[in-house]
Amino acid sequence: MLRQYELVERVLGYDPDADEAALNRAYVYTVQKHGSQKRASGDPYFSHPIEVAGLMTDLQLDQETIMTALLHDTVEDTLVTIEDIEANFGKEVARLVDGVTKLSKIETMPENERAAENLRKFLLAMSEDIRVLLVKLADRLHNMRTLHFIKKPEKRQRIARETMDIYAPLAERVGMYEYMREMQALAFEQLEPEAYATITHRLEALRGEDSSEVDAIALKIKQVLAEAGLSVEVTGREKHPYSIWQKMSERHVSFEQVTDIMAFRVITETVADCYAAMGVLHTTWQFLPGKFKDYISTPKTNGYRSLHTSLMYENSMRVEVQVRTREMHDRNEFGLAAHWAYKQHDKADGQVGWLRDLIEIVDASHDAEELLEHTRLAIYQDRIFAFTPKGALFQLPKGATAVDFAFAVHTDLGLATVGVKINGRHMPLRTQLNNGDVIEIIKGGDAGPQLSWLGFVVTGKARAAIRRAVRLKEREEVAEIGSKLFDQIAARVPAKIGKKAIRVAVERLDMEEPDDLMFAIGAGKISDREVMEALVPGCTSEFDEEEEWSSRDRQISIRGLTPGVGFELAECCHPVPGDRIVGLRRKGERVIVHTIDCLELADGVDSDWLDLNWGKRSHGAVGRFAITIYDRPGTLAEMAGVFAQHKINVTSLTQTHFDLPFATYEIDAEVNDVAHLSRILSALRASDAVAQADRI
Incomplete structure (x- = not known):
């Protein structure tokens, strides 16, 4: 654990103007307020916020962020209030601490809701200040480092799964790859302990066979580039166990068949040197087609920039190589955190486009499950690049369609989309896009998103917006x-x-x-x-309660039943007075009354069949209709008018299909008898608004 003077010296080392007294007060405050609280490891609880603050100093973040890290658990785990934080440390620190605190207090929720609500609060807090995210990621990383001290395996598994599903992908999306890799490795150890142990053992065995191979390859790469007049720094490493496990799972291969276990990083002085170095590597060793990626000219969504390639080294060994400048490397490893260190006060500059999309998804999602689906879609997936006719570049996940592109440009454009031109040619909206496509979206005045679009869109933003518009x-x-x-x-x-x-x-x-x-x-x-x-x-x-008005006046009696035996009308066929009916009776249950042609009767072979008739004065029951109308303004009202003319009470209405230019509804309505129901069907079929009307 960092001592008080060590933490302050770290901050002053990169920010000589920092308020030393305020940092000291925050350190002492968290130690005093957490007092004798203990962690699962047995360490004093205040060691956790101090270690989180230490992680923030590694990223050279401003003093407000360091103080927030020190104080981030005081409101949740002690008697301290946000007002106390503001009085002692100012409004900005109080706002940041409040943002981190909002992400907690969800332990009583069901697992999926808990994860979704955590994510919802996370995204909303991030939208106010990205430093909230940086503190929370450091908080989660330190908790993962001490996860093995938690005794209950199910709790360790839950935390590890949440880390793998939400926090590691978010760390990746803000470019904090070091955090992402360590979180994934620690979570993988808990979620797949046998696979982790096996891969770790294999890696140790490989090191034992030739511990100098990584260093030898790195030295050879550096020599080749030096001979070409390039001054570079080259480092090599083995991929971590989770990365190897991913490749084994994706390719369905054994450990021995994973050929690119080693990865190398080349650090150059300039961008021009990056491309020059890549040219030398490709002329010295054979590179694998399709494995060259240029993230310098087209950076990833999180700002990541680098050149990637895979080479066939000696003895047919495949190795991965990344080439980048020193500035790119610093920003790539710590993403928005490094960017904040370069440009602390331009907060808007750190609010990247994908984050704005996620905030929009939060607003559009209907419930916790839907939110999780949409945000996971937005966090994961490889990217492709497509352009508007004016040359604006948009990044989308692989498999994205023209509709995904329209929503990426603007939600209003997606909602108004009726057609698309891809590279100048009219194409179906479901067409998947390729790298470099030029997309021209065609808008319609009264158009609206179709429910069928959910069958092919892949971005969370598009799915959330379509569902919201269809619901409205x-x-x-x-x-x-x-x-x-x-x-x-x-x-x-x-x-x-x-x-x-x-x-x-x-x-x-x-x-x-x-x-x-x-x-x-x-x-x-x-x-x-x-x-x-x-x-x-x-x-x-x-x-009178039983004779309120004719449309609700149900007087049903059934002949053919033993006196005192209860009955109910079947939901599957909705019999109404005038239908030919039979009853199914199982021991100890009520008699279920079906129409004679009901398909569900085939399941009644183990029941007693009763030949039934309606009582003489029986009238009033629920009939079910399937009605297809033309999808244009006023048709739904015209259909409702038909029911109104016949004094029919509609008890439920559900849209079952929507496929332009038709919309189909399933409607339950109270009718007197079969003749009444038939008259309604005739009136519906005669309406210009109705394409088809049937009884279910």
Whole structure:
């Protein structure tokens, strides 16, 4: 653990103007407040925030970040408040500590929700100040270094999985490769202990056979480049166990078949030297086609810049080589953290495009599961590069389509997309893009995203925006039906209903907007009686509970049952009075009434079959309709008008398919009998809005 003077000296070493007194106060404060608390390792708890602060000094971050690292657990784990932090250390440190603290207090959530909520808070906090991310990544790295002290294996596995799924990819996306590699290695040891032990043992055996091979290859590369007049620094290393495991899994090969276990890094003085060095390497040794990557001219999303290649060294040994300048190397290893050290006060410059996309995904996601899906899509995946007609460059994951590109340019462009030209040719929207494609998106005035797009888009941003737009469209259509049904309900109350009465009714029903009420009516989530009572309290008291109005007046009796035996109408076929019916009876259960042609009867071979009939006065049951309408303005309202004309109460409405120019709905509605249902079908089929109408 760093002593107080050691930590302060580190900061003053790269920032002579730092406030030494403030740093000392923060150190003493965290030691005092954590007091006698212990970690799982038995060490004093305050050793953890001090070590996190030490990691921040390695990145040469500003004093506010160092103080935040020292104080980041005080609010969560002691009696200290954010107000205390602000009073003692100022507004900026308090804001940063609050940002880190927001990422905690989620331990009582189910696992997936916990991970998703952690990610949601993480991204929102990052959007305010990237230093929150840097502290949190250092916090997670130090916790991973001491993970083996936790006794419960299931807890170690959960933390390791969360690190592998969320924190290591985020470290990669901000370019902090050293953090990423160490997190992956530590998590891999917990998640796949047998594989980790096997690969580690094999690597040790290889070192024993020829411990000098890495150094020998590095020296040879340096000599070849020196002979060409290039002054370079060359280092070599074995790939870490998780990287080797990834290659074994992806290629389905054994350890012995992984040929590129060694990787070398060439550090040059200038960008021109990078390309010159690569030329020398490619003329000295055979390079593998398809393995040359130029991340200098087209950097990765996180700002990573380097040249990559794979060479066939002597004895057919394959080695990876990366070539970069010293400045590129520093920024590549520590990404945004290094960038912050170069340019501390230009905060906006650190807020990269992919981070803005992730924040947009947070806003668009419907629930925790959906958020996790979208953000993981955004964090992972290799990239391709495509251009707008004006030459703007966009990076996308491999497999991305024209629709993904449109949403990458702007969400509004994605929502208005109707067609695309790729390299000047009209192509289907589902066409996968290749490196260097020029994409021209064609917009439509009244266009909207299609549900079918979810079958081929690959970016989290596109999926989140499409789902949100489709949900909003469905809600608008259901609310439109609800508005028609509301007019019928309002006509039955003993008063004239105006806008003020509707606003008051919305408040009585604990809703926000009149649209919420119309949606609830259209979706069958609220009864007519509840709406009437909200509009005019007491107006339904004159109605008998069992004979409220004709559309709700159900009087069902079944002949052929033993007196006292209960029954229910089957959900699969929705029998209504007038249908030919049979009953299925299993021992100890109610009789289930089906139509004679119901396909579910085939599953009733172990049941008693009863020949049943409707009672003479039976009327009123739920019929189910499948209705396909033309997708154009007003058609949904016209369909609702048909139900209204026949005084039908719609109890539920669900969109089942949406494929331009048609939309198909499954609708449950209360009907009197078969004849009534047939009249409704005839009226629907006669409507210009309806393409097809059938009973389910």
